[in-house]
Amino acid sequence: MIEVTRLNDKKLIINAELIEKIEETPDTIITLTSGNKVIVKESGQEVKNLVILYKKEIFGREL
Numbered sequence: 001m002i003e004v005t006r007l008n009d010k011k012l013i014i015n016a017e018l019i020e021k022i023e024e025t026p027d028t029i030i031t032l033t034s035g036n037k038v039i040v041k042e043s044g045q046e047v048k049n050l051v052i053l054y055k056k057e058i059f060g061r062e063l
Contacts, residue, residue: 002050004030004040012038016051 002016007027014030022044023029030038030047040047 002047002054004038004042004047004050007039007041009041012040014038016054019047019051022047 001013003011003013006012014032018032018034019030020033021031023031024044028040028042028044028047030040032038042050
């Protein structure tokens, strides 16, 4: 799970395994496999880094 920030400054925890794609238009839009979309303050690169950190925690090694 990763924590991101909605545009209204509310924190949201999403399952990183369900992220289908990340777009910057210029807002960052995370599309989940369910089709739901979440607009967040973090950049696409920041979201990617959060997912990498999450995966490192789960697998306990460098990716």
